[in-house]
Amino acid sequence: FATRAPDYLVGLNAEQREAVETTEGPLLVLAGAGTGKTRVLTTRIAHILASRLARGSQILAVTFTNKAAREMKDRIGKLVGASVEGMPWLGTFHSIGARILRRHAELVDLRPDFTILDTDDQIRLIKQLLQAENIDEKRWPARQFSGMMDGWKNRGLLPKDISPADAGFFANGKGQKLYADYQARLKTLNAADFGDLLLEGIRLFKENPSVLAEYHDRFRYMLVDEYQDSNTAQYLWLRLLAQSRDGKTSANICVVGDDDQSIYGWRGAEVDNILRFEKDFPGAKIIKLERNYRSTSNILSAASHLIANNESRLGKTLQTDVGEEGEKLAVTSVWDSEEEARQIGEQIEQYQRQGDRLDDMAILVRASFQMREFEERFITLGLNYRVVGGPRFYERKEIRDALAYLRIVAQPNDDLALERIVNTPKRGLGDATLQVVHDTARAANIPLLAAIRELVETEELKARQRTTLRELVRQIDDWALRLQSIPHHELAEQILDESGYTTMWQNDKSADAPGRLENLKELIRSMEEFDNLGGFLEHIALVMDRDSGEAEDAVSIMTLHSAKGLEFDTVFLPGWEEGLFPHQRSLDETGLAGLEEERRLAYVGITRARKRCRISLAQNRRIHGLWQSAIPSRFLDELPAHVVEVTDTGSSYGGYTYGGRAATRFDQRDPFESVYETPGWQRAQRQQQTRKGPGPLTIEGELVARSSGPSAAYGIGERVFHLKFGYGTVTATEGNKLSIDFEKAGPKKVLDSFVKRG
Ligand code: ATP
Ligand code: MG
Numbered sequence: 001f002a003t004r005a006p007d008y009l010v011g012l013n014a015e016q017r018e019a020v021e022t023t024e025g026p027l028l029v030l031a032g033a034g035t036g037k038t039r040v041l042t043t044r045i046a047h048i049l050a051s052r053l054a055r056g057s058q059i060l061a062v063t064f065t066n067k068a069a070r071e072m073k074d075r076i077g078k079l080v081g082a083s084v085e086g087m088p089w090l091g092t093f094h095s096i097g098a099r100i101l102r103r104h105a106e107l108v109d110l111r112p113d114f115t116i117l118d119t120d121d122q123i124r125l126i127k128q129l130l131q132a133e134n135i136d137e138k139r140w141p142a143r144q145f146s147g148m149m150d151g152w153k154n155r156g157l158l159p160k161d162i163s164p165a166d167a168g169f170f171a172n173g174k175g176q177k178l179y180a181d182y183q184a185r186l187k188t189l190n191a192a193d194f195g196d197l198l199l200e201g202i203r204l205f206k207e208n209p210s211v212l213a214e215y216h217d218r219f220r221y222m223l224v225d226e227y228q229d230s231n232t233a234q235y236l237w238l239r240l241l242a243q244s245r246d247g248k249t250s251a252n253i254c255v256v257g258d259d260d261q262s263i264y265g266w267r268g269a270e271v272d273n274i275l276r277f278e279k280d281f282p283g284a285k286i287i288k289l290e291r292n293y294r295s296t297s298n299i300l301s302a303a304s305h306l307i308a309n310n311e312s313r314l315g316k317t318l319q320t321d322v323g324e325e326g327e328k329l330a331v332t333s334v335w336d337s338e339e340e341a342r343q344i345g346e347q348i349e350q351y352q353r354q355g356d357r358l359d360d361m362a363i364l365v366r367a368s369f370q371m372r373e374f375e376e377r378f379i380t381l382g383l384n385y386r387v388v389g390g391p392r393f394y395e396r397k398e399i400r401d402a403l404a405y406l407r408i409v410a411q412p413n414d415d416l417a418l419e420r421i422v423n424t425p426k427r428g429l430g431d432a433t434l435q436v437v438h439d440t441a442r443a444a445n446i447p448l449l450a451a452i453r454e455l456v457e458t459e460e461l462k463a464r465q466r467t468t469l470r471e472l473v474r475q476i477d478d479w480a481l482r483l484q485s486i487p488h489h490e491l492a493e494q495i496l497d498e499s500g501y502t503t504m505w506q507n508d509k510s511a512d513a514p515g516r517l518e519n520l521k522e523l524i525r526s527m528e529e530f531d532n533l534g535g536f537l538e539h540i541a542l543v544m545d546r547d548s549g550e551a552e553d554a555v556s557i558m559t560l561h562s563a564k565g566l567e568f569d570t571v572f573l574p575g576w577e578e579g580l581f582p583h584q585r586s587l588d589e590t591g592l593a594g595l596e597e598e599r600r601l602a603y604v605g606i607t608r609a610r611k612r613c614r615i616s617l618a619q620n621r622r623i624h625g626l627w628q629s630a631i632p633s634r635f636l637d638e639l640p641a642h643v644v645e646v647t648d649t650g651s652s653y654g655g656y657t658y659g660g661r662a663a664t665r666f667d668q669r670d671p672f673e674s675v676y677e678t679p680g681w682q683r684a685q686r687q688q689q690t691r692k693g694p695g696p697l698t699i700e701g702e703l704v705a706r707s708s709g710p711s712a713a714y715g716i717g718e719r720v721f722h723l724k725f726g727y728g729t730v731t732a733t734e735g736n737k738l739s740i741d742f743e744k745a746g747p748k749k750v751l752d753s754f755v756k757r758g
Helices: 014-021 037-050 066-080 093-103 119-132 142-154 175-188 196-207 209-218 232-242 272-280 297-307 337-353 368-381 397-410 415-421 431-444 448-455 463-482 488-498 501-507 513-527 533-542 584-588 593-606 680-692
Strands: 027-031 059-062 089-091 221-224 252-257 285-289 329-334 361-365 385-387 555-559 568-573 609-618 620-623 626-629 644-648 719-722 726-734 737-742 746-751 755-757
Touching: 014 037, 014 285, 027 037, 027 272, 037 059, 037 066, 037 221, 037 252, 059 093, 066 089, 089 093, 093 196, 093 232, 119 142, 119 175, 119 415, 142 175, 142 196, 142 232, 196 209, 196 232, 209 232, 221 232, 232 272, 252 272, 297 329, 297 593, 297 609, 329 337, 337 361, 337 368, 337 568, 337 609, 361 368, 368 385, 368 555, 397 415, 397 463, 397 488, 397 501, 397 513, 397 533, 415 448, 431 448, 431 463, 448 463, 463 488, 488 501, 488 513, 488 533, 501 513, 568 593, 584 593, 719 737
Parallel strands: 027 252, 027 285, 059 089, 059 221, 221 252, 329 609, 329 644, 361 555, 361 568, 385 555, 568 609
Antiparallel strands: 620 626, 719 726, 719 755, 726 737, 737 746
């Protein structure tokens, strides 16, 4: 007689269960949003553990964010109980890459306590190298080179693998040498950048077959979430781990993904990795999941119609299991982004009054600059919110300074940290003194701190500078010593006090100084969550996407990119305007690749919603200080009318109310016709923008919609909108003057430049 299935399998559908129970051999789960891919991965780990197929330490699971890793750990704990022997290796590519690299650091010319550099450090380092080579930084910007190097590292290329053609143009052929110098410099600094965490891992495995064999034997089961967004380096790293050297045996690797959610192409992700999987892992089984457990049918229908406009797709079908149509998607057109934030704020408060939790609501923006308006509005309203990813706490100046102090204490060779703090707060050390320190370090090929130790014993510097530096060295040594005896967060507080850093901000009279002091306090508070300083610094380096205020009920604000894999009852999608979403960069590109990636981003956005999806667009937007009249996003045209409700807000401008223009119009329409009727001129504008960037729409400092266009462009009988008088119909034209019969204000003559098509 049949035995009862274990609890964790109950409730899975047949395909999901198959994916969980097919533990042996390579497996690809290819399925749309919300079909339970992540759930399958989690359950699979639980199944492997519960069936004693492997111990925790023999399982490698790669998630897309650290947050996802934490959630997965929690869920596994719940599924199989706390008694599980050893936790799986669970984390992002980067965090697992770092963990492996630290265990074998000497083999890649590092020490186990190596620092992980962030972008800022990277740029400073490149600047130094450019200077050393006498390369004009204006002509060859460090950022550009940093981008090139990222590209190489994403593709798994070491300096020796770079062809002259790859690097040729940068700094007149010096690209390859710069890359090599940069890598060498990282070794001297005992540092690795993000790309290295995998690139150096690949080198480690290739050059040390015995090390690779150790991991190959260890990881009996490998699992990867969001596989569609893996890049070449990640793919190579995975393949090395999963396949034996002769390519004959492979680990039991399971990858899950959705080609329609590939949104990191700009960062080197290769959707083709999905297609390569079958080739590289012969006999791979493919399982498709087609039942969506997340969203209502209206939301799914909108998302499916939208994504059907993409040409490059593997193709999938999706059915909802939620079993209800649910609310229609709301599309709301507002005057500007301030009104957008006000409206969304009101809407959130209304849902809250109905009993919804803020945790179940999210605002997903295309570009991070959009966040500020919401943050300000929510502060005014006293509405709890958290910014996920985005303008990061740890990237604030005061936080970076404080971290530099902690880094130099933890790792005396960290030159970049020393540089940052040596004269912060001001210690009266001028450029000339620092130059001497640099020269000494370079001549002896030693770290800056070591150079300072030598210098203070000589007569090379003036007595005052010598005393200052001697005192700094003494302090750093003292802090390092105290680290052995007192908790690291207490030490951090002492460091900031004794260095004069806290005092510096206390004496600062600028408006943002109090906030900075609060941030420093928050930093010290956050350190308490870690066992030691090393663990904390590692966390900082890796975890830039950490939430703040996680404990409290709060609305999440984040970019669409960082929303991947998440779900909320209510999702707000603001800023659906041409040039913002799809983003201008994708429109300026030749070819459709960029635009299709934007559309996948829209698909990701809509499919985050369980019950409600509220899209909005501003009629006017200020971008980089310029007002632009906005054209509705083409993606709005791609939503089927029968699942969408369009409203123009009842907002007023110049004493006139306009509203309700579209609310009824769609009722009589073919349900499968596009929802958003974009006026002809806007379509033309769109096409024009696609080809050559923003057209003649930019008007400095003016709230006006259109600047030019002869009135001949307005036909008699056309409905238009005037800033002051609202909506009306053109009754006659004469040069640049229009006679308009306004709905509220009656007949008037106006200049055509103050009018746009309604
Ligand atoms: P995405 O592509 O957005 O990452 P996904 O395919 O990873 O989505 P999950 O996040 O795993 O989907 O699942 C979506 C939601 O559906 C979750 O809330 C999950 O708990 C739920 N779910 C998945 N499978 C089932 C099931 N068999 N029964 C009930 N709920 C399920
Ligand atoms: Mg998922």
